[in-house]
Amino acid sequence: MIDIAAFKNTLSSSSSRIIMLVVDGLGGLPHPSTRKSELETAVLPNLDRLAFESACGLTNPVLPGVTPGSGPGHLALFGYDPLKYEVGRGALEAMGVDGIDFQKGDVVARGNFCTVDSGGLVIDRRAGRISSEFSIPLCRELSRIEMDSVDIKVYPVKDHRFVLRMRGGELSDNVTDMDPQRIGVPLQDVKYIANYARKTADAANEFVSQARHILAEEERANMVMLRGFSDKPALPSMGEAYKLKPAAIAGYPMYRGLAAILGMEVLDTGLTFNDEVDTLVHHYEQHDFFFIHYKEADTAGEDGDFAAKVKALEDLDTLIPRLVDLNPDVLVVTGDHSTPSIMAAHSWHPVPFSLRSPWTKGEGMETFDERSFSRGPLGIMPAVNIMNLALAHSGKLGKFGA
Amino acid sequence: MIDIAAFKNTLSSSSSRIIMLVVDGLGGLPHPSTRKSELETAVLPNLDRLAFESACGLTNPVLPGVTPGSGPGHLALFGYDPLKYEVGRGALEAMGVDGIDFQKGDVVARGNFCTVDSGGLVIDRRAGRISSEFSIPLCRELSRIEMDSVDIKVYPVKDHRFVLRMRGGELSDNVTDMDPQRIGVPLQDVKYIANYARKTADAANEFVSQARHILAEEERANMVMLRGFSDKPALPSMGEAYKLKPAAIAGYPMYRGLAAILGMEVLDTGLTFNDEVDTLVHHYEQHDFFFIHYKEADTAGEDGDFAAKVKALEDLDTLIPRLVDLNPDVLVVTGDHSTPSIMAAHSWHPVPFSLRSPWTKGEGMETFDERSFSRGPLGIMPAVNIMNLALAHSGKLGKFGA
Numbered sequence: 001m002i003d004i005a006a007f008k009n010t011l012s013s014s015s016s017r018i019i020m021l022v023v024d025g026l027g028g029l030p031h032p033s034t035r036k037s038e039l040e041t042a043v044l045p046n047l048d049r050l051a052f053e054s055a056c057g058l059t060n061p062v063l064p065g066v067t068p069g070s071g072p073g074h075l076a077l078f079g080y081d082p083l084k085y086e087v088g089r090g091a092l093e094a095m096g097v098d099g100i101d102f103q104k105g106d107v108v109a110r111g112n113f114c115t116v117d118s119g120g121l122v123i124d125r126r127a128g129r130i131s132s133e134f135s136i137p138l139c140r141e142l143s144r145i146e147m148d149s150v151d152i153k154v155y156p157v158k159d160h161r162f163v164l165r166m167r168g169g170e171l172s173d174n175v176t177d178m179d180p181q182r183i184g185v186p187l188q189d190v191k192y193i194a195n196y197a198r199k200t201a202d203a204a205n206e207f208v209s210q211a212r213h214i215l216a217e218e219e220r221a222n223m224v225m226l227r228g229f230s231d232k233p234a235l236p237s238m239g240e241a242y243k244l245k246p247a248a249i250a251g252y253p254m255y256r257g258l259a260a261i262l263g264m265e266v267l268d269t270g271l272t273f274n275d276e277v278d279t280l281v282h283h284y285e286q287h288d289f290f291f292i293h294y295k296e297a298d299t300a301g302e303d304g305d306f307a308a309k310v311k312a313l314e315d316l317d318t319l320i321p322r323l324v325d326l327n328p329d330v331l332v333v334t335g336d337h338s339t340p341s342i343m344a345a346h347s348w349h350p351v352p353f354s355l356r357s358p359w360t361k362g363e364g365m366e367t368f369d370e371r372s373f374s375r376g377p378l379g380i381m382p383a384v385n386i387m388n389l390a391l392a393h394s395g396k397l398g399k400f401g402a
Numbered sequence: 403m404i405d406i407a408a409f410k411n412t413l414s415s416s417s418s419r420i421i422m423l424v425v426d427g428l429g430g431l432p433h434p435s436t437r438k439s440e441l442e443t444a445v446l447p448n449l450d451r452l453a454f455e456s457a458c459g460l461t462n463p464v465l466p467g468v469t470p471g472s473g474p475g476h477l478a479l480f481g482y483d484p485l486k487y488e489v490g491r492g493a494l495e496a497m498g499v500d501g502i503d504f505q506k507g508d509v510v511a512r513g514n515f516c517t518v519d520s521g522g523l524v525i526d527r528r529a530g531r532i533s534s535e536f537s538i539p540l541c542r543e544l545s546r547i548e549m550d551s552v553d554i555k556v557y558p559v560k561d562h563r564f565v566l567r568m569r570g571g572e573l574s575d576n577v578t579d580m581d582p583q584r585i586g587v588p589l590q591d592v593k594y595i596a597n598y599a600r601k602t603a604d605a606a607n608e609f610v611s612q613a614r615h616i617l618a619e620e621e622r623a624n625m626v627m628l629r630g631f632s633d634k635p636a637l638p639s640m641g642e643a644y645k646l647k648p649a650a651i652a653g654y655p656m657y658r659g660l661a662a663i664l665g666m667e668v669l670d671t672g673l674t675f676n677d678e679v680d681t682l683v684h685h686y687e688q689h690d691f692f693f694i695h696y697k698e699a700d701t702a703g704e705d706g707d708f709a710a711k712v713k714a715l716e717d718l719d720t721l722i723p724r725l726v727d728l729n730p731d732v733l734v735v736t737g738d739h740s741t742p743s744i745m746a747a748h749s750w751h752p753v754p755f756s757l758r759s760p761w762t763k764g765e766g767m768e769t770f771d772e773r774s775f776s777r778g779p780l781g782i783m784p785a786v787n788i789m790n791l792a793l794a795h796s797g798k799l800g801k802f803g804a
Contacts, residue, residue: 029761058779062802063787064790064791065790065791065792066799067412067794068801068802068803069802069803069804070803070804071803071804073803082802082803088804092804342761346801347761347794348790348794370779371779374781379782380780380781
């Protein structure tokens with residue numbers, strides 16, 4: 001993004017279309033017994049065919065050795081250097097909640113309903129994962145809380161999760177979390193890190209105190225905890241930076257939130273990838289850049305379920321022809337980070353990357369996987385360069401210098 | 403190092419151990435008659451096996467095309483960008499001399515005894531490489547030199563080499579060297595580059611003038627030359643930056659000096675690599691990061707002796723099992739720069755790099771050499787990223803961002 005500024009004058013709008021498929025947690029590691037990764041194990045005829053026609057390589061989302069969270073991983077994909085641009089988790093979550101009113105000057109936090117015992121020690125950090133059916137009315141109750149100088153509003157997210165929005169006066173996100181990260185201990189107070197954040201910490205603690213009284217009779221959701229306090233991020237608009245009309249198609253709130261922060265139009269869609277592709281087809285004429293997100297590979301990887309990740313990749317593969325059939329000028333398939341099943345977590349390992357365009361027909365990579373792509377013609381590159389490549393291959397990024 | 407600052411909150415101490423074996427001058431170039439490099443020629447069953455289980459690639463210590471000195475080469479290995487952090491050669495040498503008293507504000511210089519003719523022209527820049535037996539008493543003599551405002555002390559290093567330490571008043575290393583780099587010409591005066599370094603230049607020239615008188619009757623060591631003037635470097639502590647307890651095992655003073663400058667604990671050890679491994683085994687429980695240095699590959703390369711470098715690599719290979727048997731969480735094998743025998747000098751060629759951890763069992767590289775590693779999954783990366791990778795693979799570097 002910063003980099004692209006140097007090439008701004010060489011950018012031009014055009015009717016060409018870019019689809020960027022982000023397979024969350026795409027990269028993996030070999031299973032110890034087979035020495036084959038999830039991608040190498042899965043049967044992926046459509047991705048393999050795509051790789052054959054694409055320019056392929058691996059990307060580092062942040063830096064070699066650095067394990068990206070979802071925020072930094074996605075920022076890099078859209079050309080925003082994740083070491084320069086930061087987006088708090090609370091903001092990601094808030095921006096992904098439909099209908100939230102989150103403005104400059106506000107501070108939001110991620111909230112959990114949780115269960116504490118009579119001594120205030122945490123028994124369950126997620127209140128037994130109560131369903132939205134129970135949590136939505138509780139959020140409505142909590143929204144009625146009134147405080148002197150700060151207005152609050154509580155938005156349900158899903159199950160035990162909500163977003164608290166604070167507004168009024170000089171708020172700051174420079175405060176600590178309440179989450180003790182384990183059970184059997186008390187929740188922590190919100191503390192201010194810098195003096196100017198004192199009012200925010202006081203307001204948050206006052207909110208929690210009132211919430212405790214309101215929830216006192218609840219069996220499971222008898223308390224709340226707040227974390228991930230965030231200002232509204234002010235990032236350059238992706239559309240303006242690249243002269244694009246970008247759209248985001250993602251079922252999960254966090255990815256919708258990130259896209260909104262970058263100024264993409266976040267399209268209504270369902271939770272399955274098939275729903276997402278329907279949405280893509282339906283809106284294909286209205287935008288020239290589409291971010292479409294596939295979550296299941298990451299979920300299986302985080303669960304440490306090698307077979308489930310293989311299955312998630314094979315499921316994805318069956319839908320690849322629907323993307324190819326749209327015949328976009330540029331089709332990128334990559335991930336925001338690796339999630340090797342044998343680690344059951346995000347990792348720092350480079351992420352497979354493929355890009356198909358009219359200018360990439362001859363490379364003939366046989367299979368879509370980490371090992372094969374490590375020998376791909378693009379080598380290992382920083383993920384922030386992906387947008388440059390996509391713009392170039394779509395004819396939108398011209399000659400630099402005379 | 404600068405980069406790691408962004409990730410400081412994601413670093414954590416743990417009991418996992420990292421061994422970094424630095425094979426000085428590791429990389430080479432093909433012999434014209436065989437088209438095989440030193441690594442490709444040597445029989446290295448243990449390094450080959452290690453490569454099979456490792457993530458492999460090549461590194462650029464500074465930048466493509468830039469030939470690193472030993473200082474920058476090692477700084478990069480420990481994560482200090484050598485374009486940002488500079489350590490003068492005098493400081494490296496001084497810090498490696500056991501018992502030297504080198505404090506902030508002092509300036510040190512590398513000294514050579516040398517031979518000049520009656521007209522002051524240099525006949526031998528190293529005074530016939532007189533042995534320490536002769537040079538130690540001369541250093542004692544020179545240490546008696548007294549000057550008005552600057553205290554000096556002369557420390558023998560080895561053979562014709564010594565370290566001059568100056569102390570007192572406002573000294574600066576911003577002065578020129580005396581070494582004319584060839585014979586048949588006079589030594590150069592020390593000149594100040596900035597005005598504030600005038601006192602240092604005057605003191606150095608005064609020292610040399612007095613030394614000339616003291617040494618006048620010597621047959622070979624009848625003069626001294628000074629170069630590599632250095633302040634005491636103030637670099638961030640490696641232990642603090644990475645939350646490590648780092649130890650250095652190196653026989654040669656310069657590498658010990660560098661490690662001391664970075665705040666590593668420099669362990670007593672012998673000059674052979676076998677001695678060094680003994681030291682490693684002996685101290686294995688007391689540290690979580692070990693830098694262990696193997697010098698002989700570079701020496702042979704600098705001598706332009708292809709066969710000797712092959713032999714040095716094969717000698718090293720026989721000791722690799724002793725490192726592997728310690729079963730460190732992370733075992734890195736790399737070099738500080740390449741020293742191709744056919745060039746008889748350091749070179750800019752990328753340096754082989756391998757890293758074995760619990761998360762690198764499946765890559766199956768067959769041989770440990772430049773050509774093979776150039777197709778390794780890590781590609782060609784800046785050497786400053788090695789520490790990030792080592793920390794990540796040892797579980798000490800966590801997730802960046804939400």
